[in-house]
Amino acid sequence: MIHQSLKEKQRQEREELILQATQELLLERGYYETSMGEIAQRVGVAKGTLYQHFESKEALMIALFKSEFHDLHVAIENIAGMQVGAQEKISLMIDTLCYHLAEKHPVFFIMRNASDLEAEIHEEIKEYFNGIRAQISVILDGGKAEGIFNASLPTEVMMEALFGIIVSRLFKNFHQGQQVTYEDLVGHLKCIYFHGITAPTPAPAG
Amino acid sequence: MIHQSLKEKQRQEREELILQATQELLLERGYYETSMGEIAQRVGVAKGTLYQHFESKEALMIALFKSEFHDLHVAIENIAGMQVGAQEKISLMIDTLCYHLAEKHPVFFIMRNASDLEAEIHEEIKEYFNGIRAQISVILDGGKAEGIFNASLPTEVMMEALFGIIVSRLFKNFHQGQQVTYEDLVGHLKCIYFHGITAPTPAPAG
Amino acid sequence: MIHQSLKEKQRQEREELILQATQELLLERGYYETSMGEIAQRVGVAKGTLYQHFESKEALMIALFKSEFHDLHVAIENIAGMQVGAQEKISLMIDTLCYHLAEKHPVFFIMRNASDLEAEIHEEIKEYFNGIRAQISVILDGGKAEGIFNASLPTEVMMEALFGIIVSRLFKNFHQGQQVTYEDLVGHLKCIYFHGITAPTPAPAG
Amino acid sequence: MIHQSLKEKQRQEREELILQATQELLLERGYYETSMGEIAQRVGVAKGTLYQHFESKEALMIALFKSEFHDLHVAIENIAGMQVGAQEKISLMIDTLCYHLAEKHPVFFIMRNASDLEAEIHEEIKEYFNGIRAQISVILDGGKAEGIFNASLPTEVMMEALFGIIVSRLFKNFHQGQQVTYEDLVGHLKCIYFHGITAPTPAPAG
DNA sequence: TATGAATGAGGGTTCATTCAT
DNA sequence: GATGAATGAACCCTCATTCAT
Numbered sequence: 001m002i003h004q005s006l007k008e009k010q011r012q013e014r015e016e017l018i019l020q021a022t023q024e025l026l027l028e029r030g031y032y033e034t035s036m037g038e039i040a041q042r043v044g045v046a047k048g049t050l051y052q053h054f055e056s057k058e059a060l061m062i063a064l065f066k067s068e069f070h071d072l073h074v075a076i077e078n079i080a081g082m083q084v085g086a087q088e089k090i091s092l093m094i095d096t097l098c099y100h101l102a103e104k105h106p107v108f109f110i111m112r113n114a115s116d117l118e119a120e121i122h123e124e125i126k127e128y129f130n131g132i133r134a135q136i137s138v139i140l141d142g143g144k145a146e147g148i149f150n151a152s153l154p155t156e157v158m159m160e161a162l163f164g165i166i167v168s169r170l171f172k173n174f175h176q177g178q179q180v181t182y183e184d185l186v187g188h189l190k191c192i193y194f195h196g197i198t199a200p201t202p203a204p205a206g
Numbered sequence: 207m208i209h210q211s212l213k214e215k216q217r218q219e220r221e222e223l224i225l226q227a228t229q230e231l232l233l234e235r236g237y238y239e240t241s242m243g244e245i246a247q248r249v250g251v252a253k254g255t256l257y258q259h260f261e262s263k264e265a266l267m268i269a270l271f272k273s274e275f276h277d278l279h280v281a282i283e284n285i286a287g288m289q290v291g292a293q294e295k296i297s298l299m300i301d302t303l304c305y306h307l308a309e310k311h312p313v314f315f316i317m318r319n320a321s322d323l324e325a326e327i328h329e330e331i332k333e334y335f336n337g338i339r340a341q342i343s344v345i346l347d348g349g350k351a352e353g354i355f356n357a358s359l360p361t362e363v364m365m366e367a368l369f370g371i372i373v374s375r376l377f378k379n380f381h382q383g384q385q386v387t388y389e390d391l392v393g394h395l396k397c398i399y400f401h402g403i404t405a406p407t408p409a410p411a412g
Numbered sequence: 413m414i415h416q417s418l419k420e421k422q423r424q425e426r427e428e429l430i431l432q433a434t435q436e437l438l439l440e441r442g443y444y445e446t447s448m449g450e451i452a453q454r455v456g457v458a459k460g461t462l463y464q465h466f467e468s469k470e471a472l473m474i475a476l477f478k479s480e481f482h483d484l485h486v487a488i489e490n491i492a493g494m495q496v497g498a499q500e501k502i503s504l505m506i507d508t509l510c511y512h513l514a515e516k517h518p519v520f521f522i523m524r525n526a527s528d529l530e531a532e533i534h535e536e537i538k539e540y541f542n543g544i545r546a547q548i549s550v551i552l553d554g555g556k557a558e559g560i561f562n563a564s565l566p567t568e569v570m571m572e573a574l575f576g577i578i579v580s581r582l583f584k585n586f587h588q589g590q591q592v593t594y595e596d597l598v599g600h601l602k603c604i605y606f607h608g609i610t611a612p613t614p615a616p617a618g
Numbered sequence: 619m620i621h622q623s624l625k626e627k628q629r630q631e632r633e634e635l636i637l638q639a640t641q642e643l644l645l646e647r648g649y650y651e652t653s654m655g656e657i658a659q660r661v662g663v664a665k666g667t668l669y670q671h672f673e674s675k676e677a678l679m680i681a682l683f684k685s686e687f688h689d690l691h692v693a694i695e696n697i698a699g700m701q702v703g704a705q706e707k708i709s710l711m712i713d714t715l716c717y718h719l720a721e722k723h724p725v726f727f728i729m730r731n732a733s734d735l736e737a738e739i740h741e742e743i744k745e746y747f748n749g750i751r752a753q754i755s756v757i758l759d760g761g762k763a764e765g766i767f768n769a770s771l772p773t774e775v776m777m778e779a780l781f782g783i784i785v786s787r788l789f790k791n792f793h794q795g796q797q798v799t800y801e802d803l804v805g806h807l808k809c810i811y812f813h814g815i816t817a818p819t820p821a822p823a824g
Numbered sequence: 825t826a827t828g829a830a831t832g833a834g835g836g837t838t839c840a841t842t843c844a845t
Numbered sequence: 846g847a848t849g850a851a852t853g854a855a856c857c858c859t860c861a862t863t864c865a866t
Contacts, residue, residue, distance in 0.1 A: 007846095031238075032238040035838085035839060035840080036839075036840060036841085037839075037840090040849095045847075045848085046847060046848040046849055047840090047841085047848080047849065048841090048842080048843085048846095048847065048848055048849065049846085049847055049848075051840095051841070051842085052846070052847075056840075056841080057839095057840060057841090087404075148404070149404065150401075150402075150404065153394055153397065153398065154394065157390075157391060157394035157395065157398070158398070160391060160394075160395060161370075161371065161394075161395050161398040161399075164367075164370035164371045164372075164373060164395070165367065165370045166370075167370060167373050185363060185366060188359055188360065188363035188366075188367075189363065189366060189367050189370070191359065191402075192359065192363070192364070192367040192399065192402065193367075193398065193402060194402045194404045195356075195401070195402035195404055196356075196397075196398065196399060196400045196401035196402035198293075198354070198355065198356065198400045198401055212866095213828090213829085213866085216829095217829080220829090241855080241856060241857080242856080242857060242858080243855090243856080243857090251830070251831085252830060252831045252832055253831085253832070253857090253858085254829095254830065254831055254832065254858085254859080254860085255829075255830055255831075257857095257858070257859080258828090258829060258830070259829095262857080262858080263856095263857065263858090443650075444650040447859085447860060447861080448860075448861060448862085449860075449861090452828095457826075457827085458826060458827040458828055459827080459828065459861090459862085460825095460826065460827055460828065460862090460863085460864085461825085461826055461827075463861095463862070463863085464825070464826075468861075468862080469860095469861065469862090562813075565806055565809065565810065566806065569802075569803060569806035569807065569810070570810070572803060572806075572807060573782075573783065573806075573807050573810040573811075576779075576782035576783045576784075576785060576807070577779065577782045578782075579782060579785050596775075597775060597778060600771060600772065600775035600778075600779075601775065601778065601779050601782065603771065604771065604775070604776070604779040604811065605779075605810065607768075607813070608768075608809075608810065608811060608812045608813035624845090625845085625849090625850090628850095629850080632850090653834080653835060653836080654835075654836060654837085655834090655835080655836090663851070663852085664851060664852045664853055665836090665837085665852085665853070666837090666838080666839085666850095666851065666852055666853065667850075667851055667852070669836090669837070669838080670849090670850060670851070671850095674836075674837080675835090675836065675837090826866100827864105827865100827866080828864100828865105828866100829863105829864095829865095829866105830862105830863085830864090830865100831860105831861100831862085831863075831864100832860100832861105832862100833859105833860100833861100834858105834859090834860100835857105835858085835859080836856105836857095836858090837855105837856085837857090838854105838855090838856080838857105839852105839853100839854100839855095839856105840852100840853105840854100841851105841852085841853100842850105842851085842852075843848100843849100843850095843851090843852105844848100844849105844850095844851100845847105845848080845849100845850105
């Protein structure tokens with residue numbers, strides 16, 4: 001029994017290592033430039049071993065995706081459960097999503113460019129995202145109810161814009177050498193999200 | 207002479223067809239899933255023919271990219287030259303960029319996932335983008351000078367947010383069936399861009 | 413009539429140009445590295461034109477081969493008809509063969525490495541060579557009869573050795589920087605051919 | 619351990635088989651007519667297997683070349699170390715070189731016609747050959763010192779002639795059906811090498 | 825007749841996957 | 846269970862040859 005669970009534990013650990021190596025390589029090279037051989041090499045096992053943990057390259061990617069999504073889900077649940085205002089929650093959401101989607105983005109890479117994958121798990125991904133969207137929706141609607149957010153904007157649109165902020169990070173490579181730090185940038189982006197770029201109307205004179 | 211130009215014209219037309227088919231397939235499948243064979247098949251020519259027009263798969267992609275970027279460039283120049291206010295210009299910019307980058311987006315696909323390509327044209331792409339960014343910067347700065355835009359926000363950040371709005375369209379596949387039309391959506395996104403999602407402060411009573 | 417022969421003459425000239433360009437490229441690059449396109453380009457005509465003069469790449473090579481062999485044949489006939497001694501004739505033969513086979517060697521290149529060609533014209537080549545061999549045989553046998561050449565050596569072997577001298581030139585690339593000129597080298601080789609490398613036996617002492 | 623060496627042994631064996639099949643095909647068809655597919659087929663393995671042993675077609679050829687040259691090198695070292703006279707040594711050298719270069723000649727084929735290869739290993743080949751030439755030089759110079767060889771002939775020329783004898787075997791295909799056996803032929807060629815074709819001067823009548 | 829774009833078979837190479845050890 | 850050599854389908858690309866203009 002104990003042996004069993006020990007073995008099982010080792011198996012889990014190895015699986016974890018594989019996923020980790022996969023994520024690293026995915027970030028470094030992309031899906032197609034990452035071969036099973038390279039993954040095996042980085043983990044320090046034989047190619048065949050990968051196939052004892054994951055049925056195929058595709059399956060490995062899906063597993064990685066789910067694993068990452070799980071982390072994201074947990075983080076989001078945490079935020080949703082906090083006792084803070086709607087704006088603060090949305091702000092934290094943005095930080096979290098930025099980290100998980102933009103910084104650890106292979107998730108997006110995989111999906112967008114491996115059309116086989118898309119076919120396989122597209123529906124599942126959609127559901128995952130919809131779960132997140134639902135939680136954000138609740139917060140946004142709450143904010144509207146509180147009178148904090150602009151009730152005339154469809155919640156869905158607010159969400160869209162929120163994702164836009166996050167996603168823009170994915171393309172940072174194509175922007176010239178940034179003069180603002182990442183933290184500042186996100187701060188400003190949130191500012192735009194909450195207040196827009198329009199100049200604040202001066203207080204009506206006396 | 208006439209014969210010359212006829213042949214030349216046919217050549218141009220075929221080249222156009224190849225680029226078109228390539229774009230379609232790129233959108234349908236992505237860079238790696240699109241083989242030269244498939245492109246040829248879709249155009250209805252032999253594989254070898256592709257190589258008479260483009261030196262390699264890579265060259266074909268670069269040509270496609272440049273062709274699309276050219277269209278975008280022209281559109282942007284037009285807007286930049288218009289005699290309208292800064293906000294209107296930015297609004298038109300968003301529409302144009304949405305159309306060119308998000309709707310006809312293979313341009314982005316190619317770049318993000320074909321690392322061979324990146325090496326080859328990354329710098330060139332950067333320059334193209336920087337050109338666009340420069341033009342937008344001018345407009346944003348103009349708006350700040352006019353007192354229309356919030357001068358305390360770095361121009362660069364405004365741009366980042368602007369791209370975020372556009373780019374979010376790329377991931378629309380992962381959003382559930384939209385209840386708002388695309389036009390409405392963009393309209394709202396612009397609204398957020400200009401005013402944020404915060405509820406307008408009620409006019410001070412009395 | 414005159415027009416006919418003028419056209420015919422032009423045709424001949426063009427054919428000559430093609431053969432010449434082919435030979436050059438063959439020498440520069442070898443058979444497989446020389447494409448029909450390159451030949452056409454060097455001649456300054458379209459690829460299709462080549463095919464109006466020669467049925468195929470193979471046919472072109474065979475034609476080139478025959479053309480070169482014809483030159484060699486003429487040169488050899490000349491020597492054979494001279495009124496000089498056997499050794500002088502053989503000496504001239506060596507010079508001629510060195511020039512035609514070793515210096516203008518594509519003939520050999522083609523044959524040895526394009527096995528399709530070999531199949532096609534192997535017999536013909538053999539006959540050509542046999543013709544040359546026959547003429548040399550006559551001279552060698554004459555020399556034997558005159559008591560100039562060693563009658564105990566089979567004529568065939570003498571010939572083999574003669575070809576060896578010539579052929580060695582083909583591999584000159586793999587020898588280090590020669591310190592002797594080509595002319596000297598051939599002179600010495602002939603010396604070896606006629607006298608061997610053994611030190612001359614000193615005249616028996618008184 | 620034993621398992622290790624078993625696998626390693628099998629690997630070696632297969633590699634040997636590949637080299638052998640390659641050599642055969644090279645002899646039958648030449649470099650360009652020999653495709654990796656054909657080699658694989660002859661060995662009875664999949665194309666991909668070849669690439670597990672050799673990085674590329676070129677690498678395979680180079681490996682073959684080195685393998686053959688190694689055998690030759692060993693054979694030559696043996697002769698050089700023998701306790702026999704200079705002429706005997708040269709005679710053995712000729713036999714050895716005839717066997718290795720003329721009978722198992724793909725080595726030469728490859729070099730002469732695959733210009734990609736030349737670039738890659740031309741220098742290396744030159745060095746190999748120079749090594750052999752150096753050893754022969756020593757013997758020839760020794761022979762000169764002993765008064766056995768004609769000291770008025772440059773050593774380099776003697777060598778050239780020696781290679782000529784050997785190389786002539788490469789073109790045997792173009793000679794008619796030989797009436798002398800190969801062994802006889804080589805014997806005679808050596809005779810020519812040592813004594814030339816000139817009739818021996820009759821002993822001065824006493 | 826000259827042209828050169830189109831053709832498509834064939835070549836070298838890669839890599840996810842399998843399976844004997 | 847772990848290994849890594851073997852597999853073979855699929856890919857990008859070349860080039861001799863054809864044929865409409």
